[in-house]
Amino acid sequence: MKICMIGTGYVGLVSGACFADLGNTVWCVDKNIKKINLLNANKIPIFEPGLQEIVQKNYLSGRMKFTNDLKIAVKNSDIIFICVGTPNLKNSGSANLKYVFQAAKEIRKYINKFKIIVTKSTVPITTGDKIENLIAKKKNKKMFEVISNPEFLREGEAIRDFRFPDRIVVGSNNKKVIKRLESLYEPLIKKGAKFFSTNRRGAELIKYASNAFLATKISYINEISNLCEKTGVNVEDVSIGIGLDQRIGSRFLRAGPAYGGSCFPKDTKAITVTADKFKTNLSIIKSVIKSNKNRRLLLIKRVEKILSNKIKNKKIGFLGVTFKPNTDDMRQSTSLLMIPYFHKKGAIINYYDPSGRKNEFSNLKNVFFCNNIMSTCKDMDLIIIHTEWEEFKAIDFKKISKRRKFKIFDMRNLYSPENMKKQGLIYHSIGR
Numbered sequence: 001m002k003i004c005m006i007g008t009g010y011v012g013l014v015s016g017a018c019f020a021d022l023g024n025t026v027w028c029v030d031k032n033i034k035k036i037n038l039l040n041a042n043k044i045p046i047f048e049p050g051l052q053e054i055v056q057k058n059y060l061s062g063r064m065k066f067t068n069d070l071k072i073a074v075k076n077s078d079i080i081f082i083c084v085g086t087p088n089l090k091n092s093g094s095a096n097l098k099y100v101f102q103a104a105k106e107i108r109k110y111i112n113k114f115k116i117i118v119t120k121s122t123v124p125i126t127t128g129d130k131i132e133n134l135i136a137k138k139k140n141k142k143m144f145e146v147i148s149n150p151e152f153l154r155e156g157e158a159i160r161d162f163r164f165p166d167r168i169v170v171g172s173n174n175k176k177v178i179k180r181l182e183s184l185y186e187p188l189i190k191k192g193a194k195f196f197s198t199n200r201r202g203a204e205l206i207k208y209a210s211n212a213f214l215a216t217k218i219s220y221i222n223e224i225s226n227l228c229e230k231t232g233v234n235v236e237d238v239s240i241g242i243g244l245d246q247r248i249g250s251r252f253l254r255a256g257p258a259y260g261g262s263c264f265p266k267d268t269k270a271i272t273v274t275a276d277k278f279k280t281n282l283s284i285i286k287s288v289i290k291s292n293k294n295r296r297l298l299l300i301k302r303v304e305k306i307l308s309n310k311i312k313n314k315k316i317g318f319l320g321v322t323f324k325p326n327t328d329d330m331r332q333s334t335s336l337l338m339i340p341y342f343h344k345k346g347a348i349i350n351y352y353d354p355s356g357r358k359n360e361f362s363n364l365k366n367v368f369f370c371n372n373i374m375s376t377c378k379d380m381d382l383i384i385i386h387t388e389w390e391e392f393k394a395i396d397f398k399k400i401s402k403r404r405k406f407k408i409f410d411m412r413n414l415y416s417p418e419n420m421k422k423q424g425l426i427y428h429s430i431g432r
C-alpha cells in the first residue's frame with residue numbers, strides 16, 4: 001500500500017519504518033527540516049534500539065522516503081497517518097491539537113483522490129469528528145474518510161511492540177475502510193495480534209483509558225510501597241503476590257519514581273479535562289495525577305533525609321536521567337525536577353546517561369555530564385540510580401566506593417539490600 005506518515009517522531013518514524021518493512025511504500029513527512037536532512041543522510045534523529053537498521057534497509061530499497069513536502073507525499077498515498085505531537089496546553093492540561101489540525105488543513109489542500117486519513121496521535125474523543133468537519137469545509141465527503149487507529153507502542157521497545165502488538169484498534173463506521181486497515185495490518189494479525197474495530201470515538205477513548213489505567217497501576221504500587229517502608233514489608237513480594245491473581249496481572253506493578261514520559265502525564269491530564277467538558281468527574285484518575293505529583297516530592301524528601309538535610313556542597317551522582325531505559329526521551333522525567341532542585345540547594349551533580357548529554361541541564365553551572373559510570377561515581381556523597389538501564393544492573397559499587405564511601409539510593413530496586421549490606425554499602429531502595 002502507499003502510505004504517508006505525518007510527523008517523524010517516536011511514533012511516526014517507528015511505524016513508518018515497520019510499515020515499509022512489511023512491503024509498503026511509505027512517505028515520511030516532517031516540517032522539521034533538520035530531521036528530514038538527518039534521515040536523508042542515513043542518521044536517526046531519535047534513540048530507539050533497532051530502528052537504524054530497519055530505516056536504512058527500507059530507505060535503500062526505496063520503500064521509505066523522507067521529505068518536508070507534504071504535497072507530494074499526500075498525492076502519492078492512499079492512507080495518511082497523522083502522527084504529530086499532542087502535548088498538554090500549559091494552563092488547562094487539555095491536549096493541544098494545534099499540530100493535528102494544522103496537519104489536517106495541509107492534507108485537505110492535496111486530496112486528489114479518495115484518502116483514508118488516520119489519527120495515530122493520541123487525541124481526545126470528538127477530534128476525529130472535528131477533523132472530518134474541517135476537511136469537509138473544502139472537500140467532498142466522498143473523497144476521504146477520517147478514522148482513528150491509536151498507537152500503543154512503548155519507547156525503547158517500539159519495534160517489538162509494533163511488530164507484535166497485543167491488539168490493533170481501529171475506530172470507524174465504514175466497513176470498507178476497516179477492511180483496508182485490516183489488510184494493512186494482516187502480517188501482524190497473522191502473527192497473533194488481535195484486530196478490534198469500534199466506532200471512532202470509541203477508539204479515541206480506548207487509548208486514553210488504557211494509559212490512565214496503566215498510570216493508575218504504577219501509582220497504586222508506589223503508594224503501597226510507602227506503606228511497605230513503614231511496616232517492614234518487601235514491596236516486591238507484594239507485587240508478586242497480587243500480580244499472581246490473573247484479574248490483576250503482574251505487569252506495571254514495580255514500585256519506583258513517579259511515572260513520566262511523553263504519554264502518561266499528559267494523557268491522564270487530558271482525559272480528565274475532556275471528561276469535565278462532558279460533565280463527568282473522573283475522580284480516580286484525578287487522584288492518580290495528584291498521587292504522582294506527590295511521589296516526585298516524596299522522593300526529593302527521601303534524598304534529603306538520606307543526606308541528613310544537608311544538601312549544600314553535597315556531591316550527588318545520577319545514573320540515568322531519562323524517564324526509562326532505551327530511550328533518549330526526557331519528557332516528564334523525574335530527573336528534570338530533582339536535578340535543578342538539588343542544584344538550587346547547592347549540590348554539585350554528576351550525571352551519566354547512555355543516551356548522552358542532555359540540553360535540559362546545560363545551563364546549570366554545577367551539573368556535569370560524565371561519560372561513564374566510574375567518573376560519575378568518583379568522590380560522590382550519594383549515588384542515585386534513577387533509570388533502569390541494563391549497564392547499571394551489575395555495578396561493583398564496593399570497588400568504586402573504595403576511595404570515598406558514598407551512599408546509594410536505588411530508585412529502581414536493581415540490587416538486593418541484603419547483598420549490599422553484606423558488602424558494607426549504605427544502600428536505600430524503594431519499599432523494601
Ligand SMILES: NC(=O)c1ccc[n+]([C@@H]2O[C@H](COP(=O)([O-])OP(=O)(O)OC[C@H]3O[C@@H](n4cnc5c(N)ncnc54)[C@H](O)[C@@H]3O)[C@@H](O)[C@H]2O)c1
Pocket residue numbers: 006007008009010011012029030031032035083084085086099102103106120121122123151152153154155262263
Ligand atoms: N512517544 C510514544 O511513546 C507514544 C506512544 C503512543 C502514542 N503516542 C502519541 O503519538 C503522537 C506523537 O508522539 P511522538 O512521541 O511521536 O511525538 P514527537 O514529538 O516525537 O514527534 C512529532 C513530530 O511531528 C512533527 N510535526 C508536527 N506538526 C507537523 C506537521 N504539520 N507536518 C509535519 N510534521 C509535523 C514534529 O516536527 C515532530 O517531529 C502523540 O499524540 C503521542 O501522544 C506517543
